[in-house]
Amino acid sequence: MKSKVSANQEMPLEAVMTPRHEPPCESWVSRKRAQILPLGTAVVILVLWEVLGRTMNWNPLFFSYPSKIWGGFIDLADGPLLSDLRVSGTEFALGMALSILIAVPIGLAMGSLRNLYYAMDPLVTALYSTPVLVLAPMLVIWFGLGISSKVAIVVILSTFPMMINLTEGVRNTDRALLRAARSFGATRWRIYRDVLFPAVVPFFVTGLRLAIGRAMIGVVVGEYIASTSGIGYQINSDAEVFATSRYLAGVAVILVFSVATMEILKVLERRLAPWGHASRAQE
Amino acid sequence: MTGVHLQNGSRAAAKMPVDTAADPAARSAPLIAVSNLTFWYGRTLVLENVSFEVPDGEFLSIIGASGCGKSTLLQILDGILRPTEGTVLVRGRAVGTVRDNSRAMVFQNFALFPWKTVLDNVRLGLDYRRRDLTRKQRMEIARHYLDRVGLAAAESLYPYQLSGGMQQRVGLARAFAVQPDMLLMDEPFGALDAQNAELLREDLHALVAEEHRSVIFVTHNLDEALQLSGRILLMSSSPGRIFEDIPLAAQKLDVDHWIHEQQGQYRTRIWDFLKTEVASAQGRQVRQR
Numbered sequence: 365m366k367s368k369v370s371a372n373q374e375m376p377l378e379a380v381m382t383p384r385h386e387p388p389c390e391s392w393v394s395r396k397r398a399q400i401l402p403l404g405t406a407v408v409i410l411v412l413w414e415v416l417g418r419t420m421n422w423n424p425l426f427f428s429y430p431s432k433i434w435g436g437f438i439d440l441a442d443g444p445l446l447s448d449l450r451v452s453g454t455e456f457a458l459g460m461a462l463s464i465l466i467a468v469p470i471g472l473a474m475g476s477l478r479n480l481y482y483a484m485d486p487l488v489t490a491l492y493s494t495p496v497l498v499l500a501p502m503l504v505i506w507f508g509l510g511i512s513s514k515v516a517i518v519v520i521l522s523t524f525p526m527m528i529n530l531t532e533g534v535r536n537t538d539r540a541l542l543r544a545a546r547s548f549g550a551t552r553w554r555i556y557r558d559v560l561f562p563a564v565v566p567f568f569v570t571g572l573r574l575a576i577g578r579a580m581i582g583v584v585v586g587e588y589i590a591s592t593s594g595i596g597y598q599i600n601s602d603a604e605v606f607a608t609s610r611y612l613a614g615v616a617v618i619l620v621f622s623v624a625t626m627e628i629l630k631v632l633e634r635r636l637a638p639w640g641h642a643s644r645a646q647e
Numbered sequence: 648m649t650g651v652h653l654q655n656g657s658r659a660a661a662k663m664p665v666d667t668a669a670d671p672a673a674r675s676a677p678l679i680a681v682s683n684l685t686f687w688y689g690r691t692l693v694l695e696n697v698s699f700e701v702p703d704g705e706f707l708s709i710i711g712a713s714g715c716g717k718s719t720l721l722q723i724l725d726g727i728l729r730p731t732e733g734t735v736l737v738r739g740r741a742v743g744t745v746r747d748n749s750r751a752m753v754f755q756n757f758a759l760f761p762w763k764t765v766l767d768n769v770r771l772g773l774d775y776r777r778r779d780l781t782r783k784q785r786m787e788i789a790r791h792y793l794d795r796v797g798l799a800a801a802e803s804l805y806p807y808q809l810s811g812g813m814q815q816r817v818g819l820a821r822a823f824a825v826q827p828d829m830l831l832m833d834e835p836f837g838a839l840d841a842q843n844a845e846l847l848r849e850d851l852h853a854l855v856a857e858e859h860r861s862v863i864f865v866t867h868n869l870d871e872a873l874q875l876s877g878r879i880l881l882m883s884s885s886p887g888r889i890f891e892d893i894p895l896a897a898q899k900l901d902v903d904h905w906i907h908e909q910q911g912q913y914r915t916r917i918w919d920f921l922k923t924e925v926a927s928a929q930g931r932q933v934r935q936r
Contacts, residue, residue: 544758547725548751548772548825558771562762639761639805 428609436609451594455511455583459518467526475534492524504590514586521578526571533567569633676739678703678861684733693719695886708864708872709880712924716887717865721831725752748776751827755834757814759806765817766802769793772825792820812843829861869917
């Protein structure tokens with residue numbers, strides 16, 4: 365039985381604010397509008413961009429448009445794109461893995477142990493809110509031009525949003541649930557397994573989303589500063605020689621990667637925390 | 648005996664073993680005996696010199712103004728908080744010294760785990776306390792109590808998909824499922840609308856009678872207390888003390904007489920006390936500002 369029993373259902377704000385008297389429309393377009401509308405926006409922008417590019421005859425050194433960028437992409441794909449993606453992907457994956465390994469235990473411990481929280485919170489907050497990218501040149505000096513320096517940049521950028529979110533997740537765990545677990549005789553391990561870990565999942569996913577965005581900035585900026593390969597390096601090289609179409613094709617690759625990663629995260633969140641979306645909708 | 652037999656899914660026949668079961672002296676002791684209990688929270692004296700006993704099978708309500716320490720008292724009885732002074736004995740043994748199955752709590756805001764299905768929520772206490780049973784047996788017991796509160800069809804739903812009344816039914820099923828000697832209920836119907844609360848009171852009354860459980864029921868609602876209880880403890884506040892112990896069970900035997908005459912008299916008496924308590928608490932708040 366999967367149907368909802370009560371009226372506690374998620375209701376769009378629009379429906380609450382504008383009472384409707386006609387029966388709800390059940391057409392395919394109406395049901396799929398959450399997917400159709402953003403696609404529509406993208407198509408309109410691309411068409412306008414293309415028309416402007418073809419009609420305005422702007423200097424191709426400073427401006428490009430979708431069909432030319434597609435050409436640039438083909439050019440990139442025939443050339444260094446795959447090896448650049450492999451390098452950048454490795455930097456991203458290694459950096460994120462290390463960040464998770466650092467952030468999860470420290471974040472959970474800071475949330476659970478009050479003294480550790482008091483001791484560490486100002487430092488963590490400072491490192492999170494400071495634009496630590498300014499440390500990137502020093503990290504390049506320390507770790508060299510290879511992937512190590514980019515991994516280090518990703519780590520200093522991505523660790524703290526996850527750490528802060530995990531700490532807050534533990535600290536915001538519903539006290540009534542902890543009390544209920546203890547009241548029914550849960551051991552310390554079962555309290556972690558049944559209460560704290562599930563309670564922090566939505567916070568962790570939010571931290572992960574922030575961390576991924578920052579990691580991509582870290583990879584690209586790290587490669588901009590000093591590198592011999594990678595998608596950031598490629599974009600920078602193309603920009604320097606005014607290969608605008610190839611340069612924008614590189615940007616588009618990053619854009620597609622970002623959107624795909626965020627969509628995967630959304631699916632992951634729904635799988636890991638099926639209760640989270642609806643309960644947040646109620647708040 | 649460790650197994651729990653559910654015949655035709657209709658009734659949990661066997662009682663859970665309690666650590667004290669083998670000790671005849673412990674069995675003859677009152678289910679709960681609180682003596683000279685005092686509790687300080689930081690520099691605030693919350694409870695002072697509270698003493699009472701609860702025998703098997705009694706439905707005891709505790710009434711008092713907000714902040715009189717009723718919920719704190721319940722948490723001490725549950726072993727979550729430790730008394731600063733005094734003792735709480737469960738069947739003659741100090742509470743918290745043994746992990747037993749004598750008590751189960753029902754919470755005001757249900758305290759259901761949002762990430763667990765209804766069935767898994769009901770199974771929770773069994774999973775923690777009854778590792779001697781197989782998973783299948785625990786499921787069977789949980790399903791029985793879920794059915795008993797009328798939510799058999801909702802077992803695979805999550806709490807957010809249920810109304811408040813249904814969520815508290817799950818809370819009741821979870822507490823009954825561990826088959827405790829005593830239920831500790833902290834304003835269990837306080838968050839519900841009047842109709843759902845009335846329905847749940849009827850169900851609780853039936854379940855308690857059917858399963859022969861004792862109950863300590865903390866409430867603000869004096870009509871609720873008069874309707875359900877065999878005895879009422881009236882608590883004064885700042886610090887919380889037992890002001891009056893009102894036995895109702897004997898009068899309730901003559902149901903018609905009770906309903907028409909006695910209930911009204913008791914209601915007036917308790918309400919007169921509560922009015923003074925609430926007014927003096929408000930006076931204190933104003934002075935503190």
